[in-house]
Amino acid sequence: MLPQKQTCCWAGCIWWLQPTLRGIGATPPLLHYVFLLACHRPRCLLLINSFLTGDTSVLAGVYGPAEIKVSKELHDKATIEVILRPKVGLPAIQEKSQELLIRETCESAIMGALHPRSSITIVLQIVSDAGSLLACCLNAACTALMDAGLPLRYLFCGVTCVLDTDGHLTLDPSSKQQKESRAVLILAIESVENKVLTVASRGAYSATELQQSIAAAQVAAQKIFKFYRDSARRRYSKS
Amino acid sequence: MGSVRVEEAVGQVVLPGDVLLIPSQSPDAPLSLSGAQQTSRIKVVCGPGLLRRGDDLQVCKCGLLKHRDPAVYWVDSQQKRYVPVKGDHIIGIVTTKSGDVFKVDIGGSEQASLSFLAFEGATKKNRPNVKVGDLVYGQFIVANKDMEPELVCIDSSGKANGMGVIGQDGFMFKVSLGLVRKLLTPQNDIIQEMMNIYPLEIVIGMNGRIWTKAKTIQQTLIVANLLEACEYLTGTQRKNVFARFADNVV
Numbered sequence: 001m002l003p004q005k006q007t008c009c010w011a012g013c014i015w016w017l018q019p020t021l022r023g024i025g026a027t028p029p030l031l032h033y034v035f036l037l038a039c040h041r042p043r044c045l046l047l048i049n050s051f052l053t054g055d056t057s058v059l060a061g062v063y064g065p066a067e068i069k070v071s072k073e074l075h076d077k078a079t080i081e082v083i084l085r086p087k088v089g090l091p092a093i094q095e096k097s098q099e100l101l102i103r104e105t106c107e108s109a110i111m112g113a114l115h116p117r118s119s120i121t122i123v124l125q126i127v128s129d130a131g132s133l134l135a136c137c138l139n140a141a142c143t144a145l146m147d148a149g150l151p152l153r154y155l156f157c158g159v160t161c162v163l164d165t166d167g168h169l170t171l172d173p174s175s176k177q178q179k180e181s182r183a184v185l186i187l188a189i190e191s192v193e194n195k196v197l198t199v200a201s202r203g204a205y206s207a208t209e210l211q212q213s214i215a216a217a218q219v220a221a222q223k224i225f226k227f228y229r230d231s232a233r234r235r236y237s238k239s
Numbered sequence: 240m241g242s243v244r245v246e247e248a249v250g251q252v253v254l255p256g257d258v259l260l261i262p263s264q265s266p267d268a269p270l271s272l273s274g275a276q277q278t279s280r281i282k283v284v285c286g287p288g289l290l291r292r293g294d295d296l297q298v299c300k301c302g303l304l305k306h307r308d309p310a311v312y313w314v315d316s317q318q319k320r321y322v323p324v325k326g327d328h329i330i331g332i333v334t335t336k337s338g339d340v341f342k343v344d345i346g347g348s349e350q351a352s353l354s355f356l357a358f359e360g361a362t363k364k365n366r367p368n369v370k371v372g373d374l375v376y377g378q379f380i381v382a383n384k385d386m387e388p389e390l391v392c393i394d395s396s397g398k399a400n401g402m403g404v405i406g407q408d409g410f411m412f413k414v415s416l417g418l419v420r421k422l423l424t425p426q427n428d429i430i431q432e433m434m435n436i437y438p439l440e441i442v443i444g445m446n447g448r449i450w451t452k453a454k455t456i457q458q459t460l461i462v463a464n465l466l467e468a469c470e471y472l473t474g475t476q477r478k479n480v481f482a483r484f485a486d487n488v489v
Contacts, residue, residue, distance in 0.1 A: 064348075065320065114384060115384060118348035149302065151288075151299040152300070153255065154256035155255055190256075191254070232254060235317070236252050236302065236303050236317070
């Protein structure tokens with residue numbers, strides 16, 4: 001059963017960086033690894049202008065398995081590194097803690113044992129933040145990992161739930177909703193058994209509310225996984 | 240998708256975490272409780288991107304599921320990072336010379352080593368003429384995740400067989416691994432069509448590097464751009480583009 005007054009408006013878009021067409025009608029991805037942009041809310045599909053006007057978007061790049069410094073190498077698995085770049089300025093403590101959370105989530109999904117003594121670097125550049133940023137980072141990281149062809153146990157996605165003072169639950173909130181809320185929960189859900197991988201939260205909530213949020217996030221996750229599949233189909237439709 | 244029968248998923252996009260069910264050989268066969276364990280499943284070979292999970296297969300890479308008779312399955316993905324595989328022919332760049340071995344950049348997570356004796360006709364006295372920065376076309380004889388990859392430029396009978404240092408001029412560029420595999424499939428005629436436009440020399444490495452040389456620098460660049468573009472062109476689009484260039488030949 002779904003909690004009432006739920007608004008699930010997650011939708012995403014992949015924005016392939018299209019370089020000037022080199023001669024022939026082809027659109028090769030410009031960068032070393034394809035950079036994916038997972039962005040929230042359906043209004044902004046493929047319109048660069050509109051997602052600059054306020055919706056959350058994150059640019060993600062994956063480099064790996066690549067060479068690594070001896071001091072950082074692990075003999076039995078790949079070293080996973082996440083770099084989260086804020087829109088302006090240098091990464092501060094908040095970014096570092098979010099990096100850690102994303103890294104732990106990615107680490108559970110990546111089969112690191114298949115590439116020992118190598119590094120996998122995930123770079124996330126915040127393009128714009130209009131709420132649900134961490135969830136968007138998780139989605140961007142997962143799509144980028146998927147596209148880079150790294151071995152994964154499962155896919156994962158992030159869903160943000162907010163609880164307001166009346167106990168109403170909202171999924172994928174805007175920054176305003178997030179600020180006015182009583183509690184914010186960011187849940188990472190995996191695709192195989194639909195279980196929770198990560199929970200990050202702020203504020204006070206009861207055990208029932210946590211359960212409700214998880215249930216809502218699991219439903220929302222199905223939509224995100226469907227979107228992953230659709231975008232992968234689009235990606236491979238030409239080969 | 241969750242779990243589907245493996246033959247239904249062939250040609251479809253599969254995502255990590257998908258489970259592919261292997262059909263039983265004969266569903267009516269009686270269950271035996273004694274003696275050697277009887278597996279009624281069809282034997283399959285799982286290639287890149289697939290793992291065994293009990294009796295079934297689990298996908299661990301995003302891509303298209305491919306099948307070859309009798310029962311070989313693998314995931315074909317458009318990745319760009321190369322992971323060394325024993326027996327692959329690749330184009331490497333010599334980065335350092337240290338004593339008896341060269342270090343070669345192969346585009347993977349580690350540099351490969353190449354012994355100076357692993358060239359045709361090379362002896363301790365007669366060293367091959369290889370300089371830092373040279374391109375070499377070689378084959379992996381050691382490639383696994385726990386060891387440093389090792390290249391050779393001779394086959395098992397000591398002949399170069401096309402391998403060795405690639406000449407001074409020409410042009411090397413990188414494409415996705417998917418395109419390289421596409422170009423190297425025997426039923427693919429991209430290279431043949433290209434040869435009809437311009438006479439050219441080409442070396443294709445499984446690590447996504449292609450070296451090519453045509454009569455003039457201009458032609459070489461055209462060939463390189465055409466090959467890069469092939470990744471995103473369908474067969475008919477490609478024929479149209481190639482026809483345009485074929486007319487321009489003076």
